[in-house]
Amino acid sequence: MEKPPVNSYQENAWTRLTQSKWFVYVLISPLFLVLFAYVVFPFYQTFVQSFSGDDALYNYKKFFNLASPANLEALWTSIYISVISVITCAVVGVTMAFLLERYDFPGRRILTILVLVPMALPPLVGVLSFTFLYGESGIFPRAIQHLFGLDQVPFSLKGIWGVVVVHTFTMYTYFYLTASAAIKGLDPSLEEAATSLGAGRIRVWTKVILPMLTPSIIAAALLVFMVSMASYTAPLMFGVERTMTMQIYLSRTNGNLEMAATQSMILSFVSISFLIIMRWYQNRRNYQNLSKGVSVHRSEVSSKWMKIVATVASFISTLILILPILVLILISFSVDGAWKTQILPTDYTLDHYIALFTDERTWRPIWNSIQMGVVATFGNIIFGVAAAYAMVRLNFKGKTLLDILIMVPWALPGTVVAVNLIAAFSTENIFAFNQVLIGTFWILPLAYFIRHLPLIFRSTSASLVQLDQSIEEASRSLGASWWYTFRRIVIPLTFTGILAGTLLALVQSLGEFVASILIYSTSTIPLSVAIFQKLYAFKFGTACAYGVLQICLILIVLIISEKLSKGSAGSAI
């Protein structure tokens, strides 16, 4: 037990340091350093760039110049699209939630699963299948044209309405998920109480049910608005150039980096404002549903006519939900360049799938994406787990700042993240170890790392919060060091949370398109950019084969996460 005096003196000095109340700041400084280098600094560089030139405000004056209103028009269009998207998503999402949670009708079970299909579609692939289905040369418009012998296609998805339809399809799930969670928690006895007090059906709805759902609906609305403002793929594919994200893309490709910076700043301002409003609202909102485990009663659709209507409606919904995937699969087997004016492709082949695994030029982008995604996700794991542990277990000033800095990159549109990285890493600097990162392999992993910062952080903190601190203390009291405890107790017990976040981050990285398209280097083209390029080279088959591969990856991840969340519920005490 006795130690030589010199040793014990050193141990004392070290003990003093580690036991000092400032030591925690030594521990968290790497986290803040990373956030400063890769979130704050790039953002600041964009900020500086937007004010560069002889007249500091030149770009801002140009942006708000009423004489050439392109930019203002873009801002207006973005807001306009976002507002419409919020409304359509709300209607579809909340209606679906009510029908599926409260009514029983033929086809309900299958719909309950399929309703989440849009989440499995990577943004680019989703838009792609919509253009194949409903675009100007899409399957449906053509089929109707042929059927009735028309000169032109009777309808097609294009322009702003095309964007809104795609937004509705991909984003209504935000409303659906929050609303159905809220409905599940809604105590049916409240409705019964209202009815027993003499309220009619309409009054029960307007006075009881809707007010109870308002918090979740508003939260979803803010989220959809943010995501719509950031949306880039849909405007790109439907050729709506006058949106903020497209304007940034165009400024960047035209080499006007100052203007791109200015536009990014303005878009960031909108996004961050919404992030702040969202957080404020979530903190303020009170959770009223105190009764747990309420059994929700489903009303069965009883009248004969309603039954037929319900069956037809659920059949159509099922079709709408599943068609995007079916059409991708179909076209992935079609011969490139052979499908021109026919309703459906005529010639089929397995070549695209064979090429995926055999042709070096075809699988190269897949391999690139896997490499870059793994690197980024590895960074996310280390940062996310460390930040989550610091956030939940350590006591320090600046927690709110840490939280906000982690959330901001998630709220920023991918386009803006890319512009920030261009501003920061086109020149050598200390944070890039004196290298120019733009044009190298490393820029995309960095972009993915930043965009997916909160994913592992959030899933890990959620598990950590549930892990009783005394379990760690028990391990310490039994003689285990902090690191031993972390390895043998903390990691195993939060493993499902870490893994869920990791899989999500990995999948998102494999499909990332918005930031990639702005900053990819030609030597390491990612999968999503390859899909885009194949599309423009009219190699629909290859593009769709890539898309199917992505969907398969996402489905695997979703299934694993589902299994994990069930398994952990069983083993939790």
Add this chain to the structure above:
Amino acid sequence: MKSVKIENVSKQFGQVHGVKDLNLDIKAGEFFTFLGPSGCGKTTTLRMIAGFYYPSEGKIHFDDRDVTLLQPNRRNIGMVFQNYALFPHMTVDENIAFGLQVRKLPKSEIKQKVDRIRGLVHLTQYGSRKINELSGGQQQRVALARALVIEPDILLLDEPLSNLDAKLREETRIEIKRIQSELGVTTIYVTHDQMEAMAMSDRIMVMENGYVKQIGTPQEIYNRPVNRFVADFIGETNLIEATIESIVDDVISAKTINGIVFTGQKHNSSPALSHMIGDIVFISIRPESINQGTGDNTLTGKISFVEFTGVSVNYIVDFVDFLLKVMIINTYGQLKSIGEDITLNIANESLYFLGE
């Protein structure tokens, strides 16, 4: 088995003080209890001994070794937590073996020690069970086994019985005491339950608001409390305000506002009492020391509440300026009813005088 010495320890949490100027000597092998209401600083003190908090001021020694700033994993303590804090991803045996694995003992020795301790806590059949397959009482015993198997110098128990139901609590209480005396390990026990503290401890420290109120054996604390807080907190008592009228040799008389005179013995008073005629004192009378009929300190009052518990009859008797809780052992006689007069007496030596 080590002694614990706490010198002038204070713990601040920001502006709030958790413990103030604590001095304490716990002998090797002693069963020592920290007792007090929630928020009194008992758990804070325990956690400083464990090493989960570091004192803002003062020193902690195990035997002669200064452990004030030593990390918890280097103190060789065993701790049982209020919620047991068992590792949910491990079996019973894995839980118990954890501390031995940390100490890098050979596998065969670990197995032997785990088997032995599992027998000691009567869990022989349960080695491969998962934690969530055990009842609350069994989990409790695993926690105890896990803390004891490492042969700790000091065993720390943080309200280990509070999550058990009443019957199990008593069983486990006896069990813990049995194992403790069998192994002879220095034990520090934290509880807010004064019955538990009385039944198990060699000595008790009563705390309130971060301050020590009294340290002593269970008898000392119950029979000779040093202040009103201890008298009131330990067991039930009647505290009656009175003024000292006369002191003759060992006989002390005090009068209540309405003129009822109590006579007691001067040596039955708290050390802090100054014994000046005209001083305000508080007379502590335990309900069970009051008898029916006449004798020393005879007084008659009106019954305002009756409760029959089987073992005893409890009355609350109204004497206008104070109420008296009375407990009379059930003698199968007739119960008195509310509104009736009752005559009571209290032996002179059953009165205890307290200061402010």
